[in-house]
Every structure is written in C-alpha cells, then in structure tokens.
Amino acid sequence: MDAKLLEILVCPVCKGPLVLRKDAQELVCKGDRLAFPIRDDIPVMLESDARELAADEDVG
Structure with a gap:
C-alpha cells in the first residue's frame, strides 16, 4: 500500500488513525477495534x- 495514501486515510467511523497490518491485508482502527479489508491493493x-x-x- 502506498505510504502517502496511508497517511491521509482515517477511520470512517471515528476519523481516527489507522494501522496497516500487512500480513492480514487490512487497516485497523484501534479506537473502534475495527479492521477494514484491503482487496487488490x-x-x-x-x-x-x-x-x-x-x-x-492484538491491534498492532
């Protein structure tokens, strides 16, 4: 995933930061404990x- 894109993406629920979990191909919001999938990059x-x-x- 592009680092610049990761910098501007936020959780759509709380607008908080996201953590990339490369192994699971998902973006995690620690505050809401939600994992958003990454499909085809x-x-x-x-x-x-x-x-x-x-x-x-673990939330990363």
Missing part, C-alpha cells in the same frame, strides 16, 4: 465490510 473503507476485532486480538 484497494482499501475498502465501508463500515459494513469491516470486521470487529476479537477481545484478545
């Missing part, structure tokens, strides 16, 4: 497509 920033992180899951 394109982040899918829809709340309906995000998955909730498990209580014991």
Whole structure:
C-alpha cells in the first residue's frame, strides 16, 4: 500500500488513525477495534465490510 495514501486515510467511523497490518491485508482502527479489508491493493473503507476485532486480538 502506498505510504502517502496511508497517511491521509482515517477511520470512517471515528476519523481516527489507522494501522496497516500487512500480513492480514487490512487497516485497523484501534479506537473502534475495527479492521477494514484491503482487496487488490484497494482499501475498502465501508463500515459494513469491516470486521470487529476479537477481545484478545492484538491491534498492532
């Protein structure tokens, strides 16, 4: 994922910063504990497509 794009992307729910998890191909919002998928190098920033992180899951 392009570093410049990652700098400007924010969580669509809380407008907070996102953390890239390369191994899982997703962007994580620590505040909302949501993971947004990256498909074909394109982040899918829809709340309906995000998955909730498990209580014991590391947020990066």
